[in-house]
Amino acid sequence: MKDRIDKGDIVLVNKSGKYHKQVGEVIEVDYNIFFVKIVIVKLGYQEEAFEEKDLKLKTKKPNIEEIIASIDKIIEQVDQIPNLPTREKVELPNRLKYLKLDIPKLDKQLIQKNFDSIDKIFTAAREADSSANFWQKIDPNLEKISWWIRTSL
Structure with a gap:
């Protein structure tokens, strides 16, 4: 079922009140003693529990295939960054390729270390030139990868 709400998904609260x-992000899914699915949603700085029926799915958390595609899109954009020092011009594509290989292994420490680098x-690079067009392609993909790491591992 595609509309199933899982950890990491973005949901809209349908319940009046x-x-x-x-809109919030699902941080945990559990069941009460009557086997009713209870979803803990982060709304701003607080967490609230709702029954699944009181929520509407807005955005599914990206899956591994989408994350790997996002990494590929970023790799394509790396050559567009003009002010990147030579060391980073070599290191960045390599780290992205390692991240791509590490993600299916689900090794949290390795993935987080690579992503942080x-x-x-x-x-x-953004501090040197934040107005360039390639950031419009890089930033959403970085956000998607960060979201997946935060909610999957």
Whole structure:
């Protein structure tokens, strides 16, 4: 069933009341003693529990195939970054390729270490030139990878 709500998904609160029409991220899924699916949703800085029937799925968490495709899209854009030092021009594609290989293994420490290094290189490059068009292709893919790492491991 495609509309099943899982950890990491973005949902809209359909239940009338204090949280009606708010959007949040699912941080946990559990069942109560009556086997009713209870979904813990992060809404801003707080967490609230809802029955699954009170939520509407807005965005599914990306799957591994989507993450690997995002990495490929970023690799294609690396050559577009003009102010990247030679060391980073070599290191960045290599780290992205390693990340691509590490993701199916689901090794949290290895994936997080690689992603942090990639993010650090991009942060430095963005400071040098944040207005370039290639960031419009890189940033959404980095966000998607970060979302997957945060919610999958």
